[in-house]
Amino acid sequence: MSLQRGLGWLAVAGLAAGIVMALGVAPREATQGNVQRIMYVHVPAILVAYLAFAVVLVASVIYLWRRVDGADRLAHASAEVGVVFTGINIATGSIWGKPTWGTWWTWDARLTSVCIMFVIYLGYLLLRAMIEDRERAARFAAVLGIVAALDIPLVHFSVSWWRTLHQPSTLLRPGRAPMDPTFVVALTINLVAFALLYAYFLARRARLLKREQEVLA
Amino acid sequence: MIYARRAWIVLWKDLLSERRSKETLNALFFFALLLLFLFQFALGADRERLVAALPGLLWLGFILSGLVGLGRAFLAERENDCWEGLLLAPGDKSAIYLGKVAGNLLLMLLVAAILLVLFAVFFNLDLGAHLLPLAPVIGLGTIGFAAVGTLFGAMTAHVRARELLFPVLLLPVQVPVLLGAVKATEAVLLGEPLAAVGHWLGLLAAADVIYLTAGILTFDAVLEA
Numbered sequence: 001m002s003l004q005r006g007l008g009w010l011a012v013a014g015l016a017a018g019i020v021m022a023l024g025v026a027p028r029e030a031t032q033g034n035v036q037r038i039m040y041v042h043v044p045a046i047l048v049a050y051l052a053f054a055v056v057l058v059a060s061v062i063y064l065w066r067r068v069d070g071a072d073r074l075a076h077a078s079a080e081v082g083v084v085f086t087g088i089n090i091a092t093g094s095i096w097g098k099p100t101w102g103t104w105w106t107w108d109a110r111l112t113s114v115c116i117m118f119v120i121y122l123g124y125l126l127l128r129a130m131i132e133d134r135e136r137a138a139r140f141a142a143v144l145g146i147v148a149a150l151d152i153p154l155v156h157f158s159v160s161w162w163r164t165l166h167q168p169s170t171l172l173r174p175g176r177a178p179m180d181p182t183f184v185v186a187l188t189i190n191l192v193a194f195a196l197l198y199a200y201f202l203a204r205r206a207r208l209l210k211r212e213q214e215v216l217a
Numbered sequence: 218m219i220y221a222r223r224a225w226i227v228l229w230k231d232l233l234s235e236r237r238s239k240e241t242l243n244a245l246f247f248f249a250l251l252l253l254f255l256f257q258f259a260l261g262a263d264r265e266r267l268v269a270a271l272p273g274l275l276w277l278g279f280i281l282s283g284l285v286g287l288g289r290a291f292l293a294e295r296e297n298d299c300w301e302g303l304l305l306a307p308g309d310k311s312a313i314y315l316g317k318v319a320g321n322l323l324l325m326l327l328v329a330a331i332l333l334v335l336f337a338v339f340f341n342l343d344l345g346a347h348l349l350p351l352a353p354v355i356g357l358g359t360i361g362f363a364a365v366g367t368l369f370g371a372m373t374a375h376v377r378a379r380e381l382l383f384p385v386l387l388l389p390v391q392v393p394v395l396l397g398a399v400k401a402t403e404a405v406l407l408g409e410p411l412a413a414v415g416h417w418l419g420l421l422a423a424a425d426v427i428y429l430t431a432g433i434l435t436f437d438a439v440l441e442a
Contacts, residue, residue: 064435064438116389116392119389120389120390123382123385123386123389126382126385126386127372127376127382127386130376130377130378130382131375131376136375139438139439139441140372140439142435142438143368143372143435143438143439144369144372144386146431146435147365147368147390147428147431147435148390150427150431151390151393151427154393154420154423154424154427155392155393157393157420158392158393158396158397158420159392159393159396161396161400161416161417161420162396162400
């Protein structure tokens with residue numbers, strides 16, 4: 001209980017530090033101007049979403065193997081938070097894209113594959129919502145959670161061969177990141193803050209699911 | 218050996234019931250014909266535009282027919298209360314899955330053949346020149362589609378909104394297969410050698426292996442009562 005609360009306050013502190021860094025300390029980007037500051041939300045959101053879907057995969061495997069309800073609740077909660085963070089990533093990307101590329105949306109590789117991932121996990125939540133029997137919902141969702149995660153790399157490669165416009169990843173590049181160290185610090189602090197927020201949401205949502213099951217049992 | 222035989226029995230049962238009723242294939246034939254009319258009306262009589270859109274249309278036809286066909290994969294078991302029969306079958310349940318995949322694969326390939334002939338007749342597609350290089354593309358694409366479609370079909374058989382949920386789950390997962398198949402078909406119809414789209418064929422093959430493996434490993438969990 002108090003552990004979760006502590007995690008929540010940690011996330012709040014992290015987000016506050018992240019906002020100060022992103023809006024105050026980090027310099028204005030030379031070519032894009034202030035609109036670049038949205039990256040401090042945009043990039044951490046998708047990285048944490050990937051983490052969330054990886055957790056769904058691991059929890060799904062554990063559920064099918066061991067049939068522990070806790071793993072199922074963890075997968076369910078993680079998928080929900082992952083979908084929310086993916087949504088935040090797509091929305092902030094659109095807001096950034098309008099002044100920068102002149103369009104809200106374009107069928108570029110990275111955008112398309114994130115969008116497909118978003119739809120796949122929306123389907124995952126839909127499948128869960130549509131099955132009344134809890135045990136059956138858990139089994140089917142676990143199967144889908146595994147297939148979906150295995151599909152993500154396939155989607156990524158197929159879509160990027162299909163077309164590309166998005167700038168290459170700035171952080172996950174071999175060698176030194178080609179930017180002012182302050183940018184990196186601001187981005188890292190926001191990434192940690194988002195990860196804390198994810199952990200907090202995950203813990204709260206999983207506990208809520210547990211309470212729901214106890215009431216219905 | 219026994220494993221293969223069990224898969225074969227499931228396949229044989231489905232083929233036999235389809236041969237005697239012919240309902241799925243007949244319905245899919247008319248469905249394919251209607252799709253052709255739709256494509257024609259949507260695109261108009263412009264030859265150039267039709268030729269440019271042909272690979273996409275062809276796979277759109279396969280996919281839409283597949284959604285109709287694969288969604289029915291476990292309908293017979295559900296409607297005739299034979300689900301317990303599948304459950305009580307001895308041994309590894311993944312044999313049932315593979316048998317079902319094989320049956321769906323045959324059905325989809327038949328539909329693909331029908332669609333190709335219809336395209337050749339209605340849209341002046343030169344089949345003779347392209348059939349040989351098209352075969353591996355259609356084969357690889359259809360395997361992936363049948364592998365996931367069978368797994369999801371078994372899942373959604375028990376869900377209230379089956380007709381809605383099945384395509385909603387299947388289509389986004391099948392994006393890699395669809396893209397690879399359309400791109401490879403495009404190249405083939407332009408007369409390029411298959412080697413030019415080797416990476417796409419590789420991706421399709423990788424997808425097929427991943428989907429089939431996932432299906433074999435998880436089908437047991439789907440089948441449980």
